[in-house]
Amino acid sequence: MELRRLTFDDIxxxxDLSESRSWPRDENKWKLLLTHGEGWGLFDDEGLVGTTIATHYPEQTAVSMVLVAERRARQGHARRLVSHVLDTGVSTLYATKMGQPLYEQLGFRAVGFTDIHAGVYTGPISNTSHIAGPSDLDDLVALDTKVSGVTRPFLWETLLAVGSVHVSSHGVAGAWRIRPDTLVIGPIIADSPADACALIADAAAGNGRVRLDVHDPEVIAFVREHGLESYGECAVMIRNADRLPGDRSRFRAPFLQALG
Incomplete structure (x- = not known):
C-alpha cells in the first residue's frame, strides 16, 4: 500500500472514488482543493484506495475529503490518512454521523452543526445587494478573516474570478457553480439571520438548483419554505482548541465544508 501526495493527474x-461512495464527482472542487491544499492518497494494486486533503491557513488546518473505497472499508485506512495530516496545531473538519466516532478518537470534538440543503429556490429576489468587483477584494478578505477567524484570500479571489459575491449593507454571500447544474452559495456573513435570508434570495433567484449549508433555525425555515430540502446534518468539529475562531455570531454558511 503506497501513501503519496495527490496531483492534478489523480483528479x-x-x-471516481467520490462517486463510488455516493458523493458528487465535483472535479472542479478537487482541483480547487488540490491547488490550495495538501492532498494525500492511499493506493493499492487496483488503484486509489482513500484520500484526504489538509488546507493550511495561518490560524488552523481544515481537514476534508476523507474517503475510502468500499473494497478497503473498515480496515483502518481513514484513520491512517487523517492521522497523517494532523499536527500539534488547531484542526477543524465537518463530520458525518458515520465518521464522527473516528474523529472523536483522534481528538476532535463537536462544537456545532450544519444542515445541508439543496433544491431550486422558489422565492422572490430581495434586491438588497449588489455584485462586488476586484476592487473589493481587500475588504472582503478583511471581513472574512474577522468573522471566520482564518486568513484565506484565495477563496475570495476564486469567487471574484469564477463566481459572484453579493454585498449588502449587512453582509456578503458568495456563489459559484461547483458543477454546471449546481450553484453553491457561501460563505455567508450577515449581521442577522434575516440579512442572511435576503442575501440568499439575491444569490439563488433564477439560478436553478442551489446548495448551501446553514445552521440558523430562521435561515433553515426560510430555505425550506422556498423550495430547498434538507439532505442531513454534519457536525462541525475542532481539535486542539475549545472553540471555533472568529466572530461566529455572524458566520451563517461556509464556502465549502472542505474549506470552512
Whole structure:
C-alpha cells in the first residue's frame, strides 16, 4: 500500500472514488482543493484506495475529503490518512454521523452543526445587494478573516474570478457553480439571520438548483419554505482548541465544508 501526495493527474480517480461512495464527482472542487491544499492518497494494486486533503491557513488546518473505497472499508485506512495530516496545531473538519466516532478518537470534538440543503429556490429576489468587483477584494478578505477567524484570500479571489459575491449593507454571500447544474452559495456573513435570508434570495433567484449549508433555525425555515430540502446534518468539529475562531455570531454558511 503506497501513501503519496495527490496531483492534478489523480483528479479523475478522486472523482471516481467520490462517486463510488455516493458523493458528487465535483472535479472542479478537487482541483480547487488540490491547488490550495495538501492532498494525500492511499493506493493499492487496483488503484486509489482513500484520500484526504489538509488546507493550511495561518490560524488552523481544515481537514476534508476523507474517503475510502468500499473494497478497503473498515480496515483502518481513514484513520491512517487523517492521522497523517494532523499536527500539534488547531484542526477543524465537518463530520458525518458515520465518521464522527473516528474523529472523536483522534481528538476532535463537536462544537456545532450544519444542515445541508439543496433544491431550486422558489422565492422572490430581495434586491438588497449588489455584485462586488476586484476592487473589493481587500475588504472582503478583511471581513472574512474577522468573522471566520482564518486568513484565506484565495477563496475570495476564486469567487471574484469564477463566481459572484453579493454585498449588502449587512453582509456578503458568495456563489459559484461547483458543477454546471449546481450553484453553491457561501460563505455567508450577515449581521442577522434575516440579512442572511435576503442575501440568499439575491444569490439563488433564477439560478436553478442551489446548495448551501446553514445552521440558523430562521435561515433553515426560510430555505425550506422556498423550495430547498434538507439532505442531513454534519457536525462541525475542532481539535486542539475549545472553540471555533472568529466572530461566529455572524458566520451563517461556509464556502465549502472542505474549506470552512
Amino acid at each position: 479523475p480517480a478522486c472523482a
